[in-house]
Amino acid sequence: MTDAVLPLAPLSEFDRHLFREGTHFSLASVLGAHPGALDGERGTAFRVWAPNAARVSLLGDFNGWHPDAHPLHPAGDGTGLFSGFVPGLGPGERYKYRVASRHAGFVSDRADPVAFAAEHPPGTASRVADLSYTWSDGSWLAERGSRQSREAPVSCYEVHAGSWRRDPSEPGRPLSWGELADPLVDHVADLGFTHVELMPVMEHPFYPSWGYQCLGYFAPTARHGAPQDLMRFIDRLHQAGIGVILDWVPSHFPTDGHGLAFFDGTHLYEHAHPLQRLHPEWGSAVFNLGRNEVRAFLGSSARFWVERYHADGLRVDAVASMLYLDYGRRPGEWVPNVHGGRESLEAVSFLRELNHAVLAAHPGTLMCAEESTAWPLVTRPPYTGGLGFSLKWNMGWMHDSLAYFARDPVFRRYHHGEMTFSTAYAWSEDYVLPLSHDEVVHMKGSLLDRMPGDDWQRRANLRLLLGHLFTHPGKKLLFMGGEFGQEAEWNFDASLDWHLLADERHAGILRFTRDAARLYRDLPALHERDHDPGGFAWVVGGDADQSVFVHLRRGAAPGAAALVVLNATPVTRHPYRVGVPCPGRWREVLNSDAAEYGGSGAGNLGGVPAEPVPSHGYPQSLVLVLPPLACLVLVPEGA
Incomplete structure (x- = not known):
């Protein structure tokens, strides 16, 4: 049935050059599954990168998952691409690639690395998707540069979409984007936060990873709906004057058999060297940033979320694990760079190129680094030796502040420097002050639970901590639940305890958070010179x-x-x-x-x-x- 797959025109010479060079940051326009027409016939065009494959074919409901029914055509131009057009195939169809390697008889069925949609987990197939959507956020986009400048107030309400709120009649089901939109927009607007920062919305097979073990670098998770549902959700926030920052994970990926690892019978996306291949703490595969096509894949993913989903910024996860070759590794378990050092030269150059590419194409976008070390010049331009990020999480401020507030006030006099030391380096980078999800999990307890004293003092301490957050130099981030004094540690698979707001003690904390967040937003003295x-x-x-x-x-x-x-x-x-x-x-x-x-x-x-x-x-x-x-x-x- 070879005739069932029509050949596509090859990529342009310029596209091929950029792809090989690692600077093609618009791969979503040429790879993946694209519904459309060829010679007047409707169908879907497919293109996938598998340079070490002898054969790639399409599987899906449309051919009974038969491995020989729809073989793709090899490009034959040295790019390692396979492509083809399948007439009659449209949005919603499930599909995978059957990849037969040239090496050792390896054969595997894989999801599309550049799929734009996926079936609901635990299913692992990709779906053909039409990403058309009519946006209504033009006024927001026109003002985004000024709303996100260094002088503007930026306060992020961090949200895990699956556990912010749930329907009490269906507590095991995460809400859809449509169900979340109105209550979340109303809540954030009332509080006075300027942005929502979403923990990873990209498709991920393991729900308890919170999205940080991602395989759908171009596909939003189906747990909350279709791609247009997420677009509509972001559009709704923009229309309410609220920005959206997405968590994005270019450092590592899970090794599930349908994903990127050993994709074409070789270590295509990950390192081949056994000392570099897997992250020792997470057990996930580490992207090979020394491979140009992998850099293009990740850079295209970043641009895709900004361009197609109108994200106002990306929070880049685990940057330290990218920068240091010995991150989480003992002596003898890592490979030094060409100079014998521990710095990943490939990661440094990639991050510089990434930030330049995104910010040059979309000025005013925020590129935020979760970087937990003292790596210098993270938020300084590449031409000065920096990495080019817009903002960096201030982990030192967070650790010192939480350590101080956890102490009995009787002993705080002996730890005064935990509150003052941050001003010794507060302007070495452009910082975000994060009270994030990481501080309310893994037996750490909630923010309220970490405060000392009797019940009244614990709540007073929490209000004081929140006041410290909103008045210290730096942009702000607060994880959901902290605004009203959530008592239990965060549970990714259950709703926040909204019933606590019937208790005046929690309602009072919420009122204080609202007034503090609004004051930070509205009083220029509290935000205009955050970085000065x-x-x-x-x-x-x-x-x-x-x-x-x-x-x-x-x-x-x-x-x-x-x-x-x-x-x-x-x-x-x-x-x-x-x-x-x-x-x-x-x-x-x-x-x-x-x-x-x-x-x-x-x-x-x-x-x-x-x-x-x-x-x-x-x-x-x-x-x-x-x-x-x-x-x-x-x-x-x-x-």
Whole structure:
């Protein structure tokens, strides 16, 4: 039945050149399954890369999964591509490739590496998909550059789509994108977050991997619906003025038999060397970034989500595991680079090319690195020796802050530096402050559960931690559930405990998160100079005995300022004199101890007049009441 597969025209010479060179970052336009017409006949065009295959054929419901019914045509041009057009085949059809290798008689049925849709797990077939969709987010895209600039407020609400909320009548079923859209948009808009950051939505066979063991680099998981359902979901967020950042995993992939590993009877996508092939901690395969076609595959995936799904940014997972050849490995278990070092030169060059390609094609997009080491210049341009990311997760701030807040306030005086050290490096990179999913799993407990003290103190400590998040220099990220004090550790296979909001103690935490997030978004002094050391000054940084921290945040406009005060003990401090740069009344615009948040109600009666008494190097000063375990923000009258 060879005639059942019509030959396709070969790729252009330019496409072939870019593919071999590793700079073809639009492979989704030429590989995969594309419904369309050939010589006036409707059908689907297929093209797959399998350079070490002797034969590749199509299997599917359309031919009874017969391995000989639809053989593809080898390109014969050295690219290793197989292609063909199948008349009458359209969207929704399931298919796989039967790959017969030239080596050792290897034969395997594989999902399409560039499939645009997949069948619902545990099924492993690909689906032909029509990705047409009429978008309604033109105004958002026109403003994206300014909304995501270094001076703009960026606060991310991190979401695992399968467990944010579930239907109580069907608790074992994740909601569809359509079911999630309205309640999630309403919740995020009410809180005042600027972005939703979605944990991986790409197809993944193992649900407990949370999406981080991905095989569908061009296909959204079918667990939540069709490709257009995800597009509509993102469109809905954009229309509400909310950006969308997608988690993306170019560091490793699972070794499931239908996937990328040993795809054509050789180690095509992964390293061939046994010391490089598998990640020692995760058991997954490591992409061979020294192979040009693999670089093109990954770069095309990144561009695809930005271009076809209108993602406003990508959060690149596990960057450290890419940068270091000895990551997770003991001596003798890794292969040094050509200079004898531990740095992956291939990963460095790939990340630079990736970031340049995405940001040049789509200015204003955010490329965020989850990088957990002190690798320098992660967010600096490649021409200065940097990796070219827009933002980097500040893991040091996160670890130190959580360690400090987990301590009994009696002992915090001995660990004062855990709260101040971050300002020694806060402007070495453009940082995001992450209170992410990683901090509420693996027996760590929820954020609330990690706070010390009695019930009242635990909630006050959590509000104080959230206040610290929204007032410290850097963009923000908070994992779902933290906004209302989820009590249980995150469970990826169950809904958040939304019933807790019937408890006024949790409703108060939610109100505080909303007011803090909105204040960060709306007050220029708290965000305009997140990445500028001139936008921050310690006023009181050394009061370890009382565990008090006071700093000044400045905006771009003259006089734009915010005074931030943290009292990390359950003791009210009064009077507490604090220097300020200008006279007049300073309004108290945020107080985490307010009664409406579940606090004691102590505070400064809405504001305090400055006195002409020099203090802390400033000509004026305020005499404040510092409520217990509280965060205060004060601004000059009129600001």
